[in-house]
Amino acid sequence: MADNLLIGEHLAKGINIEGLRKRYGEGDTAVDALKEVNMRVAPGEVVGLVGPSGSGKSTLLKCLGAVIEPTAGRMTLGEQVIYDNGWKIGDLRALRRDKIGFVFQAPYLIPFLDVTDNVALLPMLAGHPNAESRSRALALLQALDVAHRAKAMPSQLSGGEQQRVSIARALVNRPPVILADEPTAPLDSERALAVIRILNQMALQYETAIIVVTHDEKIIPTFKRIYHIRDGKTHEEAGEGRPFE
Amino acid sequence: MISLAGRDIMHAWGKFVFTGVGLGLLIGVTLTMAGVYRGMVDDAKALLDNSGADLWVVQKDTLGPYAESSSLYDDVYRSILGISGVARAANITYLTMQVREAASEGGRDVRAMVVGVVAGGPGEPGQPSYLVSGRQITRGHYEAVADIATGFQLGQRIQIRRNHYTVVGLTRRMVSSGGDPMVFIPLKDAQEAQFLKDNDAIVQQRRRTAGNPAFNRPGVPDLLSQVIASQSTNSFVNAVLVQIKPGVTAEEVAEPIRRWKRLQVYTRTQMEGILVGKLIATSAKQIGMFLVILAIVSAAIVAFIIYTLTLGKIREIAVLKLIGTKNRTIAGMIMQQAVGLGVIGFVVGKVAASFWAPIFPKYVLLEPGDAIRGFFAVMVICVLASLLAIRAALKVDPAEAIGG
Numbered sequence: 271m272a273d274n275l276l277i278g279e280h281l282a283k284g285i286n287i288e289g290l291r292k293r294y295g296e297g298d299t300a301v302d303a304l305k306e307v308n309m310r311v312a313p314g315e316v317v318g319l320v321g322p323s324g325s326g327k328s329t330l331l332k333c334l335g336a337v338i339e340p341t342a343g344r345m346t347l348g349e350q351v352i353y354d355n356g357w358k359i360g361d362l363r364a365l366r367r368d369k370i371g372f373v374f375q376a377p378y379l380i381p382f383l384d385v386t387d388n389v390a391l392l393p394m395l396a397g398h399p400n401a402e403s404r405s406r407a408l409a410l411l412q413a414l415d416v417a418h419r420a421k422a423m424p425s426q427l428s429g430g431e432q433q434r435v436s437i438a439r440a441l442v443n444r445p446p447v448i449l450a451d452e453p454t455a456p457l458d459s460e461r462a463l464a465v466i467r468i469l470n471q472m473a474l475q476y477e478t479a480i481i482v483v484t485h486d487e488k489i490i491p492t493f494k495r496i497y498h499i500r501d502g503k504t505h506e507e508a509g510e511g512r513p514f515e
Numbered sequence: 516m517i518s519l520a521g522r523d524i525m526h527a528w529g530k531f532v533f534t535g536v537g538l539g540l541l542i543g544v545t546l547t548m549a550g551v552y553r554g555m556v557d558d559a560k561a562l563l564d565n566s567g568a569d570l571w572v573v574q575k576d577t578l579g580p581y582a583e584s585s586s587l588y589d590d591v592y593r594s595i596l597g598i599s600g601v602a603r604a605a606n607i608t609y610l611t612m613q614v615r616e617a618a619s620e621g622g623r624d625v626r627a628m629v630v631g632v633v634a635g636g637p638g639e640p641g642q643p644s645y646l647v648s649g650r651q652i653t654r655g656h657y658e659a660v661a662d663i664a665t666g667f668q669l670g671q672r673i674q675i676r677r678n679h680y681t682v683v684g685l686t687r688r689m690v691s692s693g694g695d696p697m698v699f700i701p702l703k704d705a706q707e708a709q710f711l712k713d714n715d716a717i718v719q720q721r722r723r724t725a726g727n728p729a730f731n732r733p734g735v736p737d738l739l740s741q742v743i744a745s746q747s748t749n750s751f752v753n754a755v756l757v758q759i760k761p762g763v764t765a766e767e768v769a770e771p772i773r774r775w776k777r778l779q780v781y782t783r784t785q786m787e788g789i790l791v792g793k794l795i796a797t798s799a800k801q802i803g804m805f806l807v808i809l810a811i812v813s814a815a816i817v818a819f820i821i822y823t824l825t826l827g828k829i830r831e832i833a834v835l836k837l838i839g840t841k842n843r844t845i846a847g848m849i850m851q852q853a854v855g856l857g858v859i860g861f862v863v864g865k866v867a868a869s870f871w872a873p874i875f876p877k878y879v880l881l882e883p884g885d886a887i888r889g890f891f892a893v894m895v896i897c898v899l900a901s902l903l904a905i906r907a908a909l910k911v912d913p914a915e916a917i918g919g
Contacts, residue, residue: 328917331917332914332917335837335917337837337912337913337917338914363836363840363841364839366837366838366839366913367838367839368839372837372838372916372917374834374916378830378834378916380519380831380835381526381831382519382522382523382525382526382527383519383522387517387522391838392839394516394517395516395838395839395840395841396839400517423526439838451917
């Protein structure tokens, strides 16, 4: 009941993808990486995107992340149309900075910035004052239970801590959507489930729609909704929604 | 906004400092090369300054005693003294040769410019203008004043040709245009030294002269001895140095000497032009070529280092671009790092050049103006060298941060 309510009320504010296509090349050498992608993710919802290698997961993620341009289709972020057979946003860099959070397979923290500045960099890039940016970063680090490593350099953190910092970085500008590219791949079962739990908590707390690309068998059962992608087409199915512990 | 370049430098300071030290040593060599050129020019000016002359009277159609051989009769100075506006005139000879310590004092060889001067007090043209110890030459023979760069000591005995001299005074910064230290000796001794032959050669010459029927005439018994006497004396000098009276221009005095004495006369400006423009011009071009090559090598090294450092951060740059960092922020980071490397390199280079310049055998003059010009040149080189790395960074696709 609660899930239906969540999807029903907030769907329009999440991310909607309709008929997204992506073709590489032209003529005889053209390859259709995405043929028909339809997705809807509501704010506060974490969905899984699973599929075999070469199915188009990374291409979809790059299209959603406004890194490559789709060939056709429509994407809306909240109530804003960002793509409709062409980009509707002039500054894609600002779109990525302010509206989309990224969590990668490896944390890819900036090695020469400490934990706080790794997180605070995004609001600083968006023009927020340094003090305010650091304050927001510290609040998130507190929420993610890594505030005690705020002054540490990334190389001094464990893998789990680095991933939590990267989640904080993805959330710090309060984006409506976070794209997580196999965020649990380098982690053991316990830590992988901990990361998924955190993502779910953060999704609810910040009303963020989170898409987790994965083929990690440990975490797939935790999703309530899963999009399977195969040969460039998505198929939605209900997940098990198992508890994280 | 935090300084990404500054944080990166602080994070990998060891790499930057060591790279900067390497670059700095190269910059130090570049500054030293410029200093060598400045030193040559300064040596040339010091040579003119220390001569105490306003005019150089030399053999007609020659460039004077420093650039070409010049030979004048040693009584020419008397007629020059009679020209209006001339305050003092003195003969001088220059001869670059090996000066030896007396065998009893080590017998060390020193390459020096031996200057034959008329004994007299300070202010006499050609005399060393100041001494750091001892006194000026006061006797007509066998006394010497040496530049301290020769390493000779006061009271030391030195040998020039077959004669021994006592060092009675020491002076400083008295060098030839080639940077050789000067040794001043009395004019008569210098004239003799210029043409003195060894004993065997003298015997051979006398035998030849005696064998020549034109000189050895039975009816003229004194002719042979007179001819031999004239062969063993030297009545030539290389130049006459002239000081002019106050209120008279150099050209006003030079003109009548050229016209009536039919000799070549150079003013201070002309002589400086000969020394800098002709004597050390080839060396200057040589050094200029070195400077150009060193600048290119420095630029290539900075470009290579910054390019390599940037390639090592491709993934971070992709992440930065993905999360919305502007291109100009990334370009600024790389350029600031290149400039930072240049600043470290310049400081190291300046310190290194200041440290090793005094060790050089010839005078190396490190001018503040050259240092400032060098600093800006390093900055320009660093900025240009960073362009390659910036180009590489701007070509990084933010999609590289996403797998697949």
